[in-house]
Each structure stands twice: as structure tokens, then as C-alpha cells.
Amino acid sequence: MADKHLLQLISRIVEALNQSERRRLLYLCGSLDTDSSIACVKETLKSKVRNYETDHSFLVEILLQMRRYDILRKVFGYSRNQVEKNHAFRKVLPKFRVLMADVSEDMASEDLDSMKFLLSNIVAREKLDKAQNFLDVITELEKLDKVSSEQVDLVEECLTNIGRVDLAKNVKSYKMTVVTSEQHLSQQQRCRAACPNPIRETFHWPQQARQVQTLLTAATNIPSVHTPVQREQNHLTPIDCYTFNTNPRGVCVIIDCVGNDGEMLEHTFRSLHFNVFLHKLLNVDDTLSTLREIFRNRQNQEGDGFVCCIISRGTADYLLATDTFSTGLRLDAVRQLFNAEACPMLAGKPKLFFIQRYSVPEFQPYARTYHRDEDLETDGLSRRDYIPTDADVFWSHCWTDECQLEQRDHHSIYLKSLTKALQTGQIRKTHLVDAHIEVNAAIYNYNASNSRTKYNIDLKHTLRKNLYLY
Numbered sequence: 082m083a084d085k086h087l088l089q090l091i092s093r094i095v096e097a098l099n100q101s102e103r104r105r106l107l108y109l110c111g112s113l114d115t116d117s118s119i120a121c122v123k124e125t126l127k128s129k130v131r132n133y134e135t136d137h138s139f140l141v142e143i144l145l146q147m148r149r150y151d152i153l154r155k156v157f158g159y160s161r162n163q164v165e166k167n168h169a170f171r172k173v174l175p176k177f178r179v180l181m182a183d184v185s186e187d188m189a190s191e192d193l194d195s196m197k198f199l200l201s202n203i204v205a206r207e208k209l210d211k212a213q214n215f216l217d218v219i220t221e222l223e224k225l226d227k228v229s230s231e232q233v234d235l236v237e238e239c240l241t242n243i244g245r246v247d248l249a250k251n252v253k254s255y256k257m258t259v260v261t262s263e264q265h266l267s268q269q270q271r272c273r274a275a276c277p278n279p280i281r282e283t284f285h286w287p288q289q290a291r292q293v294q295t296l297l298t299a300a301t302n303i304p305s306v307h308t309p310v311q312r313e314q315n316h317l318t319p320i321d322c323y324t325f326n327t328n329p330r331g332v333c334v335i336i337d338c339v340g341n342d343g344e345m346l347e348h349t350f351r352s353l354h355f356n357v358f359l360h361k362l363l364n365v366d367d368t369l370s371t372l373r374e375i376f377r378n379r380q381n382q383e384g385d386g387f388v389c390c391i392i393s394r395g396t397a398d399y400l401l402a403t404d405t406f407s408t409g410l411r412l413d414a415v416r417q418l419f420n421a422e423a424c425p426m427l428a429g430k431p432k433l434f435f436i437q438r439y440s441v442p443e444f445q446p447y448a449r450t451y452h453r454d455e456d457l458e459t460d461g462l463s464r465r466d467y468i469p470t471d472a473d474v475f476w477s478h479c480w481t482d483e484c485q486l487e488q489r490d491h492h493s494i495y496l497k498s499l500t501k502a503l504q505t506g507q508i509r510k511t512h513l514v515d516a517h518i519e520v521n522a523a524i525y526n527y528n529a530s531n532s533r534t535k536y537n538i539d540l541k542h543t544l545r546k547n548l549y550l551y
Contacts, residue, residue, distance in 0.1 A: 087130060090140065090156060095123050097152050101214070105182050108216045109143055109174055113224060115217055142173045146182065177230035180255050184240070184248050185215035193218070195243035198541050199471045201413055203227060231259060242472035242543050322547045323431050323473075324385050329356040330550070331384030331430070334375055336368055337361045338393040338402040339439065339486060342496045346390050346435075349500040353507065353550050355388060356381070365402045365410050368393075372418050382426040386550075387419060388433045392493070394483055395438045412436070412478070420471050431473050431548050433513075437493050438480040475513065475542040479524070485534055494536055498523030506551065513548045 096119060098106065104117040110129045114121065130139050137157055141164060144153045150161040188196075196218060197209045204221045212218045219236070222228040227235055233252050240249035333355035337343030340361055347359045360371055372389070376382050393400040399409030415436075421428035479495035498520045506516040517540060528535045 088127065090137075091123055091126050091130065093156055094140065094144070094152055095119055095126065098122075098147075098149070102147055102149070104214065104216060105147060105185070106143060108220070109146060109178050109182055111175065111178065113220050115220060138173050146174060146179055175230060176255065176258075177233075180251065181216065181219050181236075184236075184251065185219075187248060188215045188245070192243055192245055194541055195543055196239055198474075198476070199239050199242060199543060201471075202417065242545065244543075244545060322549060323544075325431075325549060327383065327385045328354055329384055330354045331356070331386040331388070332375060332381045333357045333388035333390070334372065335359045335390040336363055336371065336392070336402075338363055338368070338391070338400075341486075341491060342392055342437070342493050345492070345500055346496065349503055350388060350390075353503065356384070362403055365400070365404045365407055368400070368402045369410055369414075372415065376424055376426060384430075386431045386433065387427055388435070389415065389419065390435045390437075391415070392437045392496070393439070394441050395480075396441060396443050400436075400438065401441065416471065416474065416476065420474075427473075429473060431475060431544060433475045434477065435496075435499060436476075436478040437496055438478065439483040439486055440480050441483050472543050472545060475544055475548070477517065477520075477538070477540050479536055479538045481536045482534055494524060494527045495520065495538065503550065510549060510551055513550060514542070514544075 095103065095106075100117055103119070103122045104115075107114060107117055107122055107125055110125050112125050114125070126140075126143075141153065141157060141159065144150075144156075145164050153159045153161070153164060193212075193215055196215065197204075197212065200218065200222070201209060203225065204218065208221050209218070212221070219228060222235065233256050237249050237252040237256065240246075240252060330353065333350040335343050335346050335350075335357065337346075337359065338361075343359050343361055347357050350357050358375070360367075363371060368391075391400060393402050395401050395409060395412075398413075399411055400415070401407065401409045416432075416434060417423060419427055419432050477499075479493070481493075481495075485491055485493075501523075502511075502516040502519040505511070505519070506513070521538065521540075524536045524538055
């Protein structure tokens with residue numbers, strides 16, 4: 082393929098793609114660069130294609146995987162059927178990268194948010210904030226050597242924890258194929274070492290190797306990673322719901338650093354059969370020590386779930402409690418205190434967080450530091466070695482301006498609607514996520530009639546099953 086003609090082909094292809102498609106192409110080419118500009122993608126593709134200069138196989142398979150059949154016809158004159166029937170065009174791209182690109186295509190924005198949530202202890206926050214799609218996240222994990230073509234357990238675990246069982250099955254299928262292929266290759270190598278004569282190797286193929294080949298064939302019969310599978314949400318059975326019938330249901334800790342709505346929450350969760358602990362007007366140090374002490378009492382370790390409610394002034398990432406000058410308590414740290422790694426007794430159980438934050442201006446922290454990341458290490462694990470165990474979390478975070486507290490007899494619209502939704506749900510036997518829709522509606526209606534003081538709400542969850550608190 083002449084160099085000039087090659088450049089023309091690449092230019093026609095890249096210029097016909099949108100930014101999302103260019104990002105996908107860049108990843109399929111094996112690049113860990115996130116710059117998906119036209120110039121960068123052209124250069125990457127040119128470098129890659131030079132390895133296949135005897136034919137168009139690489140470019141054709143790239144377009145096939147991206148489902149740009151229109152470009153295939155315009156540039157190469159190939160129809161979709163011609164390419165799909167020609168297996169020579171389906172042996173170039175690494176299966177791992179094809180799989181990750183397909184997962185990215187099938188991942189909704191809320192799934193991506195949940196994935197970021199799970200990986201917040203592995204990937205730097207600024208990297209996650211910049212990630213626009215699943216491929217950006219995977220790229221960061223590859224750079225950290227947490228994921229590779231032979232190492233996909235983390236991806237499978239995260240997809241399972243965010244409820245994308247369909248995508249997790251595709252990853253598992255790939256993993257089985259890779260492992261079986263490696264076993265097959267290893268067996269062949271051992272056979273060659275024992276039987277250097279190629280004729281003897283041909284006629285005395287070991288039975289164990291034939292069994293491995295059978296496993297490989299069986300693995301390839303699992304649904305293709307190229308075929309989207311719908312979420313399995315219908316026909317719920319008891320196994321689709323968390324067990325929630327102990328008495329008490331579990332511990333509910335309420336930390337009210339403002340002094341307005343703690344009693345209202347206490348009454349609500351007592352009616353839901355929780356063992357409630359209400360603490361008022363704590364500073365940051367006392368808040369952290371209170372949270373850490375909850376499960377020191379063995380009785381508190383029993384129950385089917387855990388609830389944490391915090392009402393506090395704060396910034397985007399930190400809760401200030403009653404302190405005026407401090408770096409505060411990081412919101413992520415609150416969640417980490419109760420994940421399955423820090424609290425093994427909560428593994429597999431739902432952990433619910435309801436946060437009402439009254440926003441104060443960002444400030445430069447003083448020399449004294451209250452809480453550092455290393456203060457939150459457990460069992461000698463550093464953040465670098467941290468394994469994500471953030472499954473079964475329901476995180477509801479609402480914030481509004483601090484000026485709301487200047488109103489006489491102020492009560493949070495978010496907490497009022499939350500308690501009402503939970504009390505109504507107790508009668509109707511409503512799923513927790515559905516009950517939260519009523520909270521969203523109440524906040525929407527309030528904001529529509531109050532232009533100066535608005536509430537913002539962020540709901541994220543990694544629940545694996547339906548949750549009924551009643």
C-alpha cells in the first residue's frame with residue numbers, strides 16, 4: 082500500500098468519525114492516550130496500519146467493530162455481508178480491547194457513575210472526574226496495572242456490583258476463553274518437551290489436552306461479547322431482594338451538626354425498626370470517632386443493614402460539622418468506614434447514607450490537618466493496595482445554601498420529603514429506589530417555586546438486589 086494512498090484512506094476514515102468514535106478507535110489501536118483529536122488519531126492509526134501494509138485487514142476490522150458499514154462501502158467498496166463472512170478480517174484486533182470497547186458502548190451514564198464510585202479508592206479522583214466514558218476509566222486502570230488482557234477480575238467484579246450482570250457475563254466468557262487457551266498452550270508446550278518428535282506428537286495427542294480443547298469449544302458457545310444482552314430485571318424472585326427481617330433491622334446512626342431535623346429522622350427510622358443513635362452538634366473529631374465506635378459493640382453488629390444520616394455544613398467534598406476552621410471530614414471517608422473491607426460484618430448487607438449538606442464557601446485549609454487519607458487505613462492496607470468493596474451502597478446526598486439556616490424554624494425540604502416517602506413506603510411496601518422518586522419530585526417542585534434557594538440532589542447506588550425496608 083503506497084504511503085500517499087494510505088494517508089488518504091486514513092484521513093477519509095478519521096474525518097468521518099465523531100469524537101466518541103475516535104476515542105473508541107484510539108483504544109482499539111492499543112493506545113493509552115486519551116487525546117481523541119483528529120490529528121492524534123490519524124497519527125496513531127497511521128503507525129498501526131503500517132504493520133499491515135500488505136492488505137486492508139486492520140482498517141476493515143476497525144470499521145467492522147465500530148459498525149461503520151457506510152465507510153466500509155465508500156472507502157473499500159465492501160458490503161457488510163462480504164466483510165462479516167470473510168473471517169480473515171476478524172483476526173487482527175486484540176479480543177481484550179474489542180471486549181472493553183463493546184462494554185463501553187453498552188454502558189449507560191448511570192452505570193459509568195456507579196463504576197467511578199466503586200473505583201474511587203484505586204483511581205485518582207481528578208482522573209475519574211475527567212473520564213467521559215468507560216474506556217477512559219479502563220485506560221487509567223491499565224496504566225495502574227490493575228487491568229490487562231490476562232487480568233479482568235476487577236472489571237467483572239465491578240460490573241457485577243453495579244448490577245450489569247449481562248456485561249459481567251461477557252467478561253467472564255472472555256476470561257474462560259483466555260484461561261483455557263493458556264492451559265491449552267501450556268499443555269502443548271509440555272507435550273513437545275516430552276515428545277520432541279513431531280510425528281509422535283501428532284499421533285499420540287494426550288487425553289488431557291483433548292479435554293482442554295473440549296473446554297475451549299464449550300467456552301466459545303457462551304453468548305458472544307459482540308451481542309448486547311438486556312439487563313435481567315423481570316420476574317423477580319426472593320433471591321432478588323435483600324433479606325431485611327431482623328428485629329431490629331440494624332443500626333441507624335444520625336449525626337445532626339445543625340440541630341434541626343435529627344429528631345424527625347430518629348422517629349422515622351425507629352418506626353422502621355432500626356436501633357437508632359442520635360448525636361447532636363458534634364465537631365469533626367467527635368463525628369469521626371462516633372462513626373468508628375458504632376460497631377465496637379457486638380450487639381450493633383447484628384441486623385440486616387446499616388443507615389447513616391448526617392446533617393452538616395460543608396463544601397463539595399468535606400463535612401465541617403460544627404467546626405469553623407478545619408479541612409473537615411471527607412465525604413468519601415464516611416463511606417469507606419463502613420465498606421466490606423473496614424466492616425466485614427456489613428459485607429453483602431445494604432449500607433444506606435442520607436446526607437444533608439449546607440454549602441459554605443470553599444476555603445484554604447489551615448496548617449492543622451484533621452484527617453488524612455492514611456488515618457483511614459485498616460489492617461495495614463494503604464490506598465494504593467485498596468481493593469474496591471463498595472457494593473451494596475445507597476448514597477443519597479443533598480445540598481443547599483447555608484443561608485437556609487438563617488430562616489426561623491428551618492427544616493430541610495430533602496429530609497422532610499425523605500421521611501414522608503419512607504413512611505408512605507412502609508404502608509405501600511415500596512422499593513427504596515422507587516420511594517426516592519418521591520423525594521426527587523418534592524425537591525423539583527420546591528425549586529420550581531423558589532428561584533433564590535434551591536436544593537440539589539445526587540443519588541448513586543451499587544445495590545445488587547431490590548431493597549424493602551419494611
